[in-house]
Amino acid sequence: MxxxxxxxxxxxxxxxxxxxxxxxxxxxxxxxxxxxxxxxxxxxxxxxxxxxxxxxxxxxxxxxxxxxxxxxxxxxxxxxxxxxxxxxxxxxxxxxxxxxxxxxxxxxxxxxxxxxxxxxxxxxxxxxxxxxxxxxxxADAWLARSGAKPGDLIFVSGIPGEAAAGLAVIQRRILGGESAAFLTHRFLRPRPRIELGRQLRTVATAAMDVSDGLLTDLKKLCAASGCGAQLNVDLLPESAAMRELFEVDDCLQYALSGGDDYELLFTLPPDQALAVLSKLQLQQRVTQIGVITAPTSDDARVQCLRNGRPFRIERGGYDHFAAGKQG
Structure with a gap:
């Protein structure tokens, strides 16, 4: 029946x-x-x-x-x-x-x-x-994308790129033992950072989740805040599982433009960041990856640095309606 x-x-x-x-x-x-x-x-x-x-x-x-x-x-x-x-x-x-x-x-x-x-x-x-x-x-405070100010430090929770790497493992049927299983799990079972968001509610100047790729979402935060950003690629946290299964450039591509991480991207005032981080009860790592800068033109709102030099990623983050882009 x-x-x-x-x-x-x-x-x-x-x-x-x-x-x-x-x-x-x-x-x-x-x-x-x-x-x-x-x-x-x-x-x-x-x-x-x-x-x-x-x-x-x-x-x-x-x-x-x-x-x-x-x-x-x-x-x-x-x-x-x-x-x-x-x-x-x-x-x-x-x-x-x-x-x-x-x-x-x-x-x-x-x-x-x-x-x-x-x-x-x-x-x-x-x-x-x-x-x-x-x-x-x-009622006294909630987080939004629009509060970042020049000089604020940029942080991200977890390890960006692991979910995108997990999708690649699934699509390519990569056999890599524990590393492949771990990355697959990171894609299939993203952990919402509810506890971290609750703790940041009264101290972060801006925040958003990373769903369409770290670089793309940082640009969105900057656009909402009317500012720019400098992202230091060398500070991005490394994933042992990603490094085992993928080349360095692929890992970087996943970290910057891969989506589906659902980590939190947030900013803190530079004079309060250390004190705030020391008080957080963290269930995952949090890494400083850059700094908010003065407003710039839209096409150069976020500048990436690698080894101290300007660095351009090959592909941007996910966009449902942009031709040629993939999630």
Whole structure:
């Protein structure tokens, strides 16, 4: 017996929430949630498409996890605490094995961050997954891309490029033992930096997540802040797994233009940076990679230096609508 839309919702996604602020969830025309005095609502939405953001043969458990992780990363970049999500699923057919795996991956991460699924929609069509997430941030401060000032130091969490290298491992079927497995995991299971974003909320001057490539996203931060940046390529953290499987230039390409890392890119005032970093309770490494500079022309907003000399990357970051670019 084939599953209908309401069967799919009831069997795989209708789960009782432990959140006291969910007054009415899945099963009605809309959700009702309680507001929080003294806090502001933060909302983000992301869509992932088969063949664009993930390959057809990816385990549905990983797809479900990743669908939520990319949204949680946006919430982390705002310094917010996630609370609820809605889910829109376009499915070619009601494959029960796929739905079971997808739901397990989705709720694995949702339960970790106490995120309640409060509604959504299911339709027939190409495999497209849209998650909208909402959360809270204190009313006195939240993170944005627009606050960086000349002289601020630029930092990035984690090791940029490992996710892009992981995608290359999958696409090329590279056999590299533990290194290949590690990089593949970094692509399939990005870790949203919620805890880091919460700690940076009152101290960082600007922040955003790295989804389209470090260099591309740094340019976006600079554009929002009306400034430029100098990025020291020699300061980028190295990945032992990447160095084992790829040439040095490939590693650099992945680090600067590879997407899907979902790390946090942020800036700190130079006179406060050391004190701030010493107080952070870090679950991942944080590396200074450059400095914010005075405003420049758009095409030269970010200058890369390598061995003290200007350096130009061969390819930019991901853009859905730019001809010839790939994720």
């Amino acid at each position: 084939s599953l209908g839309e309401f069967d799919i919702i009831a069997r795989y996604f209708a789960r009782k929430s432990a959140r006291s602020d969910v007054l009415l969830g899945i099963g009605d025309d809309a959700a009702v949630v309680d507001s929080h005095a003294g806090r502001k609502l933060v909302v983000a939405v992301d869509t992932i498409v088969e063949g664009v953001h993930f390959l057809a043969n990816i385990d549905p458990v990983d797809i479900g996890y990743r669908a939520l992780a990319v949204n949680l990363s946006d919430v982390a970049a705002m310094g917010a605490e996630p609370a609820w999500m809605t889910l829109s699923l376009s499915l070619p057919r009601a494959n029960e094995q796929w739905l079971d795996g997808f739901a397990r991956g989705l709720f694995e991460l949702a339960n970790e961050y106490n995120v309640a699924l409060v509604g959504g929609d299911t339709v027939r069509g190409p495999l497209v997954i849209t998650v909208q997430i909402a959360g809270w941030v204190e």
